Amino acid sequence: xxxxxxxxxxxxxxxxxxxxxxxITLYAVLLMHQGLVNDYFVRxxxxxxxxxxxxxxxxxxxxxxxxxxxxMLGIEAKKKEVK
Amino acid sequence: xxxxxxxxxxxxxxxxxxxxxxxxGGLVSGFIGSGGAFVLTPAMMSLGVPGLVAxxxxxxxxxxxxxxxxLKRAKYGQVDVKLGxxxxxxxxxxxxxxxxxxENIKKAFGEAGSNLYVSxxxxxxxxxxxxxxxxxxxxxxxxxxxSEEEKVTKxxxxxxxxxxxxxxxxxxSLNAKISVLFTIPLGFATGMLAATIAVGGxxxxxxxxxxxxxxxLMASATELVIAFVMGLGGSFKYxxxxxxxxxxxxxxxxxxxxxxxxGAIGTTYVKPFVIKLVMGVIMVIVLFSRGxxxxxxxxxxxxxxxxxxxxxxxxxxxxxxxxxLALILGASIVLGAMWKGRREEKLLQTxxxxxxxxx
Numbered sequence: 001x002x003x004x005x006x007x008x009x010x011x012x013x014x015x016x017x018x019x020x021x022x023x024i025t026l027y028a029v030l031l032m033h034q035g036l037v038n039d040y041f042v043r044x045x046x047x048x049x050x051x052x053x054x055x056x057x058x059x060x061x062x063x064x065x066x067x068x069x070x071x072m073l074g075i076e077a078k079k080k081e082v083k
Numbered sequence: 084x085x086x087x088x089x090x091x092x093x094x095x096x097x098x099x100x101x102x103x104x105x106x107x108g109g110l111v112s113g114f115i116g117s118g119g120a121f122v123l124t125p126a127m128m129s130l131g132v133p134g135l136v137a138x139x140x141x142x143x144x145x146x147x148x149x150x151x152x153x154l155k156r157a158k159y160g161q162v163d164v165k166l167g168x169x170x171x172x173x174x175x176x177x178x179x180x181x182x183x184x185x186e187n188i189k190k191a192f193g194e195a196g197s198n199l200y201v202s203x204x205x206x207x208x209x210x211x212x213x214x215x216x217x218x219x220x221x222x223x224x225x226x227x228x229x230s231e232e233e234k235v236t237k238x239x240x241x242x243x244x245x246x247x248x249x250x251x252x253x254x255x256s257l258n259a260k261i262s263v264l265f266t267i268p269l270g271f272a273t274g275m276l277a278a279t280i281a282v283g284g285x286x287x288x289x290x291x292x293x294x295x296x297x298x299x300l301m302a303s304a305t306e307l308v309i310a311f312v313m314g315l316g317g318s319f320k321y322x323x324x325x326x327x328x329x330x331x332x333x334x335x336x337x338x339x340x341x342x343x344x345x346g347a348i349g350t351t352y353v354k355p356f357v358i359k360l361v362m363g364v365i366m367v368i369v370l371f372s373r374g375x376x377x378x379x380x381x382x383x384x385x386x387x388x389x390x391x392x393x394x395x396x397x398x399x400x401x402x403x404x405x406x407x408l409a410l411i412l413g414a415s416i417v418l419g420a421m422w423k424g425r426r427e428e429k430l431l432q433t434x435x436x437x438x439x440x441x442x
């Protein structure tokens with residue numbers, strides 16, 4: 001019973017909501033300002049850092065979100081490491 | 084420096100389509116280290132995205148996806164970062180050289196010549212390497228010893244036995260020192276394949292397993308490091324020319340990050356031969372997909388009699404469907420194996436609880 005309680009407590013509801021909100025905001029900005037985004041992101045030269053930075057930013061935020069998402073659904077790695 | 088690219092209008096159907104293709108591609112990549120990307124370029128082109136923009140946008144989603152997959156699998160102790168970086172650097176050189184060869188072929192023989200080169204590379208490499216990987220996986224399955232630790236091949240034992248002073252490096256995935264002079268051509272070939280067919284892992288993973296002696300799980304996880312190194316360099320190169328449509332990259336990334344996490348989790352539930360099985364099955368099916376396109380390009384080059392427009396369309400559509408099926412079949416094996424593994428784990432937990440008198 002105690003184990004069950006602690007495993008329920010571990011579920012990262014708060015983090016899922018926070019990262020989820022940030023992900024939705026970022027994607028909303030991207031889709032609502034497609035013209036502006038594409039205008040800057042394809043200028044080449046030093047602007048080449050923009051798509052790279054955006055990819056890193058989304059991988060950080062959305063990577064956390066998707067990780068918490070599967071944890072919330074109870075889909076986690078097998079406890080014993082497989083080699 | 085900057086080239087103007089025509090970017091497509093994205094509607095809801097396109098976004099959902101890219102998200103789903105990204106998810107399936109991510110699932111397979113998380114599991115076998117690569118292999119999910121080859122369908123994305125044609126998938127984007129089917130929406131009207133120009134070829135070069137599709138390649139660039141695919142690459143720009145690949146490196147952050149590989150990063151997340153590598154971090155996830157590193158948590159399970161499956162990643163050899165040093166081997167990934169060493170191979171990744173030579174793979175980067177291979178990508179540049181592969182792209183250079185592609186450009187020269189295109190200049191000399193035109194678009195059809197370039198496509199023929201890509202298709203023949205697909206068919207030859209996937210037949211040889213895919214056949215080997217699938218044969219090995221089936222041999223393990225039929226032997227009934229699927230739980231046994233993987234044996235290091237004779238070739239890998241020989242590679243590990245060669246001592247070239249000043250070039251020896253210890254890699255934890257091999258639990259041995261090997262000369263970096265062996266890693267350079269293998270990494271280079273991985274990069275060249277990535278530049279040609281968008282999936283370097285079809286050379287990278289089997290090289291690590293059969294030539295260097297790494298276990299399948301570590302080889303497929305380490306491939307994600309190579310994909311990250313290669314993808315980052317390649318994306319920057321394309322971004323310098325303004326060819327990355329970041330909307331496409333990020334939408335595919337949205338789906339593929341869900342998939343790659345799931346694929347990485349899946350590796351902890353399966354026996355090592357399943358990695359080889361998924362990789363081999365995908366490689367062999369894709370080989371038929373690309374093989375169908377060879378007559379189309381031969382016809383365009385005037386090397387065989389001209390095919391009718393209907394025949395060309397039929398071959399193109401069938402080829403794309405087979406390619407998509409390969410990915411879906413691979414994803415189904417991953418999900419099936421994961422579901423079975425989870426069910427077995429739950430049964431074991433229940434039995435354990437009964438034995439300890441908790442139930």
